[in-house]
Amino acid sequence: MDPIEGLLYGLSLAFTYQNLLAAFAGAFAGTAIGVLPGFGPTAGLALLLPFTFAMGPSTGLIMMASMLYGAMYGGSTTAILMNMPGEAASVMTCIDGYKLTKKGRAGAVLFIVAAGSFIGGTISVVGVMLFVPTLAELAIIFGPGEFFALTAGGLLLLSRISAGTLAAGLLPMAIGLLLSTVGQEAVSGQYRFTFGVNDLSQGLELAVLAVGIYGIAEVMFVVESLASQGKPMRVRVREMLPTREEIRRSWAPIGRGTIVGFLFGLIPGPATTLSTFTAYRLEKAVSKYKDEIGEGAIEGVAAPETANNAAATSLMVPLLGLGIPFSSATALMLGAMMVHNVQPGPLLMTIHPEIFWAVIASMFVGNIMLVVINVPMIGLWVNMLRIPAYILLPTILMMAVIGSYSLRNSMFDVSLLLVLGILGYVLRKLDFQLAPLVVGVVLGPMIEKHFREGLYMSQGDLSVFWGSPIAVGIWSVVFIVVALGLMSRLWKRIFPAGEGEG
Amino acid sequence: MSVTRLQKRKGYLALGAGGLVLSAGYLGMSVQLPFGDLARPGASLFPIAVGIILAFASLSTLWEGWRTPVAEQVEFPAGADALRLLVLVGALFVYILALPWLGQLVASTLFLTMLMRVLSDAGWPRVIAYALAVSCILYVVFVRLLNVPMPRGIVDF
Amino acid sequence: MTFLANLSRRGLLSVIALLGLAHAAHAQTYPSREITLVIPFGIGGSTDIIGRQLAGDLAKVLGAKINVENKPGGTGTIGSTQVIQSRPDGYTIGFVANDALVLQPLLNPALVFKSPDDYQPIVKMGYRSDVLYVRADAPWKTYDDFVADAKRNPGKMRIAIPGVGTLGELTVQKLNKVAGVRMVTVPFSGGGAEATLAVLGGRVEASAGSVSVGAGHVAAGRLRALAVFQRGKHAVFPEAASIDDAHGDVSILAEFYLFGPKGLPKDVIDKLVAAATQVGRSEEWAAFAQKQDFTPDVKGPDATKQDLLKQGKDFAERLADK
Numbered sequence: 001m002d003p004i005e006g007l008l009y010g011l012s013l014a015f016t017y018q019n020l021l022a023a024f025a026g027a028f029a030g031t032a033i034g035v036l037p038g039f040g041p042t043a044g045l046a047l048l049l050p051f052t053f054a055m056g057p058s059t060g061l062i063m064m065a066s067m068l069y070g071a072m073y074g075g076s077t078t079a080i081l082m083n084m085p086g087e088a089a090s091v092m093t094c095i096d097g098y099k100l101t102k103k104g105r106a107g108a109v110l111f112i113v114a115a116g117s118f119i120g121g122t123i124s125v126v127g128v129m130l131f132v133p134t135l136a137e138l139a140i141i142f143g144p145g146e147f148f149a150l151t152a153g154g155l156l157l158l159s160r161i162s163a164g165t166l167a168a169g170l171l172p173m174a175i176g177l178l179l180s181t182v183g184q185e186a187v188s189g190q191y192r193f194t195f196g197v198n199d200l201s202q203g204l205e206l207a208v209l210a211v212g213i214y215g216i217a218e219v220m221f222v223v224e225s226l227a228s229q230g231k232p233m234r235v236r237v238r239e240m241l242p243t244r245e246e247i248r249r250s251w252a253p254i255g256r257g258t259i260v261g262f263l264f265g266l267i268p269g270p271a272t273t274l275s276t277f278t279a280y281r282l283e284k285a286v287s288k289y290k291d292e293i294g295e296g297a298i299e300g301v302a303a304p305e306t307a308n309n310a311a312a313t314s315l316m317v318p319l320l321g322l323g324i325p326f327s328s329a330t331a332l333m334l335g336a337m338m339v340h341n342v343q344p345g346p347l348l349m350t351i352h353p354e355i356f357w358a359v360i361a362s363m364f365v366g367n368i369m370l371v372v373i374n375v376p377m378i379g380l381w382v383n384m385l386r387i388p389a390y391i392l393l394p395t396i397l398m399m400a401v402i403g404s405y406s407l408r409n410s411m412f413d414v415s416l417l418l419v420l421g422i423l424g425y426v427l428r429k430l431d432f433q434l435a436p437l438v439v440g441v442v443l444g445p446m447i448e449k450h451f452r453e454g455l456y457m458s459q460g461d462l463s464v465f466w467g468s469p470i471a472v473g474i475w476s477v478v479f480i481v482v483a484l485g486l487m488s489r490l491w492k493r494i495f496p497a498g499e500g501e502g
Numbered sequence: 503m504s505v506t507r508l509q510k511r512k513g514y515l516a517l518g519a520g521g522l523v524l525s526a527g528y529l530g531m532s533v534q535l536p537f538g539d540l541a542r543p544g545a546s547l548f549p550i551a552v553g554i555i556l557a558f559a560s561l562s563t564l565w566e567g568w569r570t571p572v573a574e575q576v577e578f579p580a581g582a583d584a585l586r587l588l589v590l591v592g593a594l595f596v597y598i599l600a601l602p603w604l605g606q607l608v609a610s611t612l613f614l615t616m617l618m619r620v621l622s623d624a625g626w627p628r629v630i631a632y633a634l635a636v637s638c639i640l641y642v643v644f645v646r647l648l649n650v651p652m653p654r655g656i657v658d659f
Numbered sequence: 660m661t662f663l664a665n666l667s668r669r670g671l672l673s674v675i676a677l678l679g680l681a682h683a684a685h686a687q688t689y690p691s692r693e694i695t696l697v698i699p700f701g702i703g704g705s706t707d708i709i710g711r712q713l714a715g716d717l718a719k720v721l722g723a724k725i726n727v728e729n730k731p732g733g734t735g736t737i738g739s740t741q742v743i744q745s746r747p748d749g750y751t752i753g754f755v756a757n758d759a760l761v762l763q764p765l766l767n768p769a770l771v772f773k774s775p776d777d778y779q780p781i782v783k784m785g786y787r788s789d790v791l792y793v794r795a796d797a798p799w800k801t802y803d804d805f806v807a808d809a810k811r812n813p814g815k816m817r818i819a820i821p822g823v824g825t826l827g828e829l830t831v832q833k834l835n836k837v838a839g840v841r842m843v844t845v846p847f848s849g850g851g852a853e854a855t856l857a858v859l860g861g862r863v864e865a866s867a868g869s870v871s872v873g874a875g876h877v878a879a880g881r882l883r884a885l886a887v888f889q890r891g892k893h894a895v896f897p898e899a900a901s902i903d904d905a906h907g908d909v910s911i912l913a914e915f916y917l918f919g920p921k922g923l924p925k926d927v928i929d930k931l932v933a934a935a936t937q938v939g940r941s942e943e944w945a946a947f948a949q950k951q952d953f954t955p956d957v958k959g960p961d962a963t964k965q966d967l968l969k970q971g972k973d974f975a976e977r978l979a980d981k
Contacts, residue, residue, distance in 0.1 A: 029648060032643060032644075032648065033648060036644060036650070039650070046726050046727070046728070047648060047650070047726070049726075049727075139856065140856060140859045140860040141860055142856075142860075143856075143857060143860055143862040144862075165566050166562050166566070167514070167518075167559060167562040167563040167565075167566045168566075170555075170558070170559040170562060171517070171518075171521060171559040171560065171562075171563050173555075173559070174521070174525075174552070174555045174556040174558075174559040174560075175521075175556070177552045177555060177556070178524075178528060178552055178553075178556055181548065181549050181552055183737075184736065184737050184740070185545050185548075186731070186737075186848045187545070187822075187823060187846065187848050188544070188545055188734075188823040188824065189734055189736045189737070189763065189766075189767055189770075189823070189824065190535060190536065190544075190545035190767070190769075191769050192531075192532075192535060192545060192549060193528070193531060193549075201737075201740060202730075202737060202740070202741060216594075219590070220587060220590065220591070223586055223587055223590050223621070224579040224583045224584070224586065224587045225579075225583070226583075226586065226621065268849075268853070268856065322856075322876075323875050324852045324855070324856065325852075328729065331707070331729065335711045335727065338708065338711060338712065341947075341950075343871075343875065343950075345875030345876070345878075345879070346875055346876060346878075346879035346881065347875060347878055347879055388622070389621065390617075390618050390621035390622035390624070391618060391632055391636070393617070393621065394613065394614045394617040394618055394621070394633075394636075395614070395636050395640070397594060397597075397613075397617070398610050398613065398614060398636070398637070398640065399640065401594075401597065401598070401601070401610075402606070402640065402644060402645075402650060402652060403650075405601070405652060405653070406650045406652060408728075408741075409695075409745075409751075411598070411601065411602055411653070414598050414601065415598055417598075418591070418594050418595060418598060421594075422591070429513070429576050429578065430510065430513045430514065430517065430576060431510075444548075444552070447548070448547075448548035449848060449849075451543070451547075451548070452543045452547065452548075453845070453846060453847060453848065455540060455541065455542075455543045456541070456542060456543070456845050456846055457817065457845045457857070457862060457863060459541045459814070459817075459843060460539065460540035460541035462540075
């Protein structure tokens with residue numbers, strides 16, 4: 001089957017009354033689940049998976065894909081409206097998204113996010129459709145050496161993810177790295193810094209961390225200033241639609257986000273989260289409006305949100321092409337296929353073309369459903385901000401507790417929520433940045449794993465970390481960005497204010 | 503809003519010093535883990551690197567704190583604002599403690615009632631009605647419809 | 660639409676429950692809510708593939724939802740510890756292989772479990788043997804070529820295995836000894852899928868992994884199955900050499916168990932044993948097992964415990980012999 005023929009065949013599978021209904025139900029459930037802080041796409045898919053057993057493979061996959069996109073969008077909604085990231089992949093969205101909400105642009109941001117997600121997702125599907133076998137090769141050439149370069153180099157760049165002094169980014173990042181080492185380490189199973197506490201041996205749950213330091217801390221901020229603002233928590237709700245200016249400024253970030261997300265989905269690792277970090281950092285480096293990013297610029301939301309949808313889509317490439325899922329979400333899709341005795345792999349397209357094209361079609365349908373369900377709901381979401389604070393805040397807290405508890409049925413995690421909330425509150429009061437802390441927790445374990453496994457592989461030869469063209473390429477990019485950053489600062493010091501343009 | 507002002511530099515200095523102490527303790531624990539060798543690297547390698555990064559970050563915090571002018575201040579709430587914040591933290595704490603005993607539905611309703619009452623001047627009947635409505639809606643949507651597992655407690659719903 | 664039907668029925672039920680009219684609707688017979696099956700290995704690895712099938716089949720027999728939760732890391736000990744420390748109510752159980760349950764406690768004295776006395780073996784589901792894969796364009800056409808090359812170049816052959824302190828490590832150690840070679844093991848804590856990527860990418864010379872992680876690539880002409888870690892011909896790769904036929908008892912079979920925390924109520928154990936036994940003896944399971952090169956060998960809790968104890972002794976001897 002050639003791609004067009006295949007796609008038409010896939011769409012003919014998708015556009016039945018039953019499958020569209022499944023897509024609608026999936027996207028709806030996904031959005032609801034995503035809104036629950038701490039509950040992301042993976043947890044949502046896990047809840048949904050058993051329902052799909054009773055369905056045909058294509059119906060099940062279509063429902064899951066719709067759910068996946070719905071949940072990612074739902075997670076961003078709370079990040080934008082309440083500074084409460086539903087999961088690690090929405091942390092970057094908080095920074096500018098919430099500031100824009102405070103400026104009364106919540107409706108516009110949600111609209112741009114839906115549009116960006118749709119565009120990123122759809123372009124990514126086309127990429128998946130046309131290039132699965134070729135692109136799958138990219139995953140194969142990424143080994144510990146390349147991955148160490150990517151994660152360690154990424155850490156270097158991300159330590160200065162937004163403005164502020166050196167310490168304001170570095171200290172939170174170091175704290176994040178430290179937190180990531182608590183628990184049983186992955187490579188050889190040693191217990192570290194657990195002080196004999198069993199709950200600590202499983203390490204820190206990322207979503208709990210994000211909800212705690214962002215969401216709980218935010219609620220604390222709002223509560224302390226409740227009386228001083230005339231109308232509590234009253235965020236101005238202006239037009240729901242983005243202005244022409246906002247749309248114009250979003251095109252380039254959406255384009256860049258699509259590319260970043262698409263590429264990240266192809267390599268092994270937590271692609272959706274990493275792609276948001278990278279997309280945000282990229283905007284900060286190249287956007288025409290880079291000085292506004294961090295203060296509430298549409299670019300800072302459009303790019304990462306587009307990227308995570310593009311990544312969630314291209315994650316299907318290694319799954320379909322190699323039979324290897326790189327994320328928990330794709331693993332659950334794999335589960336849905338295996339229940340029907342379909343084993344993805346290099347021969348999937350030949351042996352089970354109907355499954356391959358059903359997956360492709362499901363991603364198209366999922367992206368469309370995302371828009372169909374969520375654009376009309378923007379008004380509803382934004383109007384949630386009109387709910388009086390004394391009702392909204394306790395409700396948010398309660399949802400944070402439900403979400404954090406149910407991730408791994410742990411009361412310990414819920415208690416952590418409070419501790420992390422206080423930590424986030426203190427750090428924010430002193431003008432420290434929180435995003436580097438999350439970055440440290442995400443990247444720390446990956447850096448360690450790939451460093452140690454790389455050395456095992458090379459038998460102690462350190463050159464494994466810069467020995468391949470890809471690793472050299474990554475290090476060069478890191479070096480150039482760091483050097484440019486230093487030079488521009490030097491430039492500004494020599495020619496202060498105004499003259500330093502360029 | 504009544505506030506207590508603290509010198510920002512004091513906050514930085516305190517945080518930097520705390521970080522330094524933490525990194526020392528952390529490094530002390532790290533070196534006791536197996537180091538392995540370069541061909542079979544052990545569990546202590548990465549924590550040692552992290553400890554050094556934390557020490558460096560703490561030093562740079564101290565340095566920046568030192569250079570921060572005394573005039574720069576951070577506002578912390580005082581009076582009624584501080585009280586409200588403390589009540590929030592306290593209520594959350596009690597909620598978390600009570601959750602496994604009372605179960606999700608009951609504990610949540612009590613938590614919502616208490617916090618709504620403190621955060622507003624609405625009367626009890628209204629507060630209780632809102633609290634019941636919110637916790638029931640969330641319960642039905644998430645626990646029932648979407649099967650999100652929650653502690654049941656002694657009152658099994 | 661079963662899902663929607665389910666949704667609305669559940670919704671209605673809960674409304675009734677909330678009104679306090681149907682409080683008794685939840686009879687407390689096991690299972691009355693969803694069960695979490697912890698798989699302490701990465702997604703897409705062989706334990707995962709078998710475990711997910713088991714979860715699906717068990718769910719049908721028990722009539723309850725089973726959520727699969729992957730908890731990789733620490734060669735399966737992180738997830739196993741989670742199971743062992745969970746509340747013994749039957750709603751958290753695990754599916755694990757003997758490397759995590761038997762070998763790891765010998766290597767890591769800090770683990771909370773040391774012997775089958777510290778957890779509840781439920782059912783042994785079966786076993787399988789590993790395969791030695793090389794890239795299809797590798798210079799070694801046969802296992803003999805491979806060993807001969809390994810002899811000439813001590814320390815050159817790197818074999819990717821799924822993690823430090825796995826059975827692959829013990830097996831390669833013994834192979835090194837009896838065949839008079841020195842091959843190096845390279846651990847990938849992400850499990851068999853990562854090890855397969857490493858050999859596909861040519862970063863290591865070979866990988867020792869399950870049939871399921873490699874068979875697709877062999878069929879696509881990208882990998883070659885050089886040898887199998889077992890005695891006699893292999894059902895899926897009959898052309899591959901048998902390592903045990905060549906060198907004597909080297910291989911350790913990977914065995915899979917359903918287990919739970921210590922102190923499970925007797926009725927819960929009985930239910931799970933009955934359900935897992937029914938699944939393990941079904942024809943669907945046999946067909947699935949054949950495809951995944953997995954030999955069903957269903958044993959109840961007591962026989963499973965004896966198995967585990969015996970293996971513990973064997974592994975301890977190998978370790979002492981190092």
